[in-house]
Amino acid sequence: MALPLWINGHAYLTVSDSFFDVLNPASGEAVRRVPLCGAAEAAEAVGAARAAQAQWAAMGLPARRVLLNALADGLERYAGHFAKLLDLDSAVGAEAAAQEVADAVDALRAESVGASGVCALVVGAGRPLVRCAAALAPAVLAGATVVVKPSPKAPSAIFALCELSARAEWPAGVLNLLQGDTAAIEGLCTAAVDRLLYAGEQPLGDQVGLIAGAAGVPFEIAGA
Numbered sequence: 001m002a003l004p005l006w007i008n009g010h011a012y013l014t015v016s017d018s019f020f021d022v023l024n025p026a027s028g029e030a031v032r033r034v035p036l037c038g039a040a041e042a043a044e045a046v047g048a049a050r051a052a053q054a055q056w057a058a059m060g061l062p063a064r065r066v067l068l069n070a071l072a073d074g075l076e077r078y079a080g081h082f083a084k085l086l087d088l089d090s091a092v093g094a095e096a097a098a099q100e101v102a103d104a105v106d107a108l109r110a111e112s113v114g115a116s117g118v119c120a121l122v123v124g125a126g127r128p129l130v131r132c133a134a135a136l137a138p139a140v141l142a143g144a145t146v147v148v149k150p151s152p153k154a155p156s157a158i159f160a161l162c163e164l165s166a167r168a169e170w171p172a173g174v175l176n177l178l179q180g181d182t183a184a185i186e187g188l189c190t191a192a193v194d195r196l197l198y199a200g201e202q203p204l205g206d207q208v209g210l211i212a213g214a215a216g217v218p219f220e221i222a223g224a
Contacts, residue, residue, distance in 0.1 A: 002033045003155055005041060005179055006162035008048035009172025014041050020152040020181065026091035034152050037180040042147075042187025045176040049118045049145035049193075052173025057116055057143030064141055070168040072108035075101065075133075075161065085156040086129060100130050107133035114138030117194030118145055121222070122185055122208050123158065124200015125151035131199035132158050135222035139197070140174065147176045147193070149184050151200070182211070189215035197222045 002019065005012040016035035024031050035041075056064070075082060082104075083097035092100070107130055119139050123132045128150055139146055150158040158177065165175045178184050185208060189196065195218040198208045205221055212219035 002035065003159050003179065005035070005037065005045065006159060006175070006177035007045050007173075008052075008176070009166055009170075011163075012041075012044070022089055022153060022155065024088060024091055031088050032156055034155050034179040036152070036183065037178055037187065038183040039187035039190055041180070042178055042184060043191045045147045045178045046118060046120070046188065046191035046193055048173040048176050049147050052171055053116075053118055053143070053145040056140075056145055056171060056174050059143075061113070061141060061143075064143065067168060067170055068108055068137060068140060071161075071165055071170070072105050074164045074168050075108065076105045078160075078164070079105070082129065082157050082160060085160055086154075089154040089156050090125070090128075100127055103127075104130040104133040108137050110134070110137055112138040112141070114142045114144065115195070116143040119147070119195055119197060120185075120188040120193040121146055121148040121197045121199065122188075123148060123150045124198075124204050125153040126201055128154045128200075129157040129161065131222070132161065135197050135199040136175070144194075145174050145176075147178055147188060149178045149180065149188065152179065152181055155179060182207075185211050186215070189217045193217060195220060 018036040022032035086097040
């Protein structure tokens, strides 16, 4: 099954010449595929985030906290489903996958507040759900809208989190998802995000930092 993008509150299908097969490391089986997107799709995602940002910021922190808690509650409710997605993509085992979901729920309920604006978040393949949640929560609490680009090796749980945000009644455009690899990251930079965050393994973080630096986009490392 091909995973689409998530833009402006709904699944967004795009015509792509190239796809990446998501392989289960234990079996070698292709369990998903994702389109390898570039500048055009990045511009759509960033445009949706930009259009939603002022109203999201104007809601005030208490209202954003309520919606973030609703997302955490939904993730906790569907913990088993999310654990299966993590294990399918990464073959981490049922126990580790369940623990990652629990850690992601805690991360969404944390009280840390980051910076506002329009933020791009690149997530590595290791512990993708908790790393996404830990970087996402402070940003959205501060009034930022976000375009997340998961690793093409482990995209399924983060896409499901975007779907869950709609069930939690998040406004369209607050959380968006762009599939792809290096071209997608470059596209986010040229689409003029206010900052680029990276949550993942250090070697890839160095590469992402170089892309951001070349484009003149402020870059930060987020940890989980």
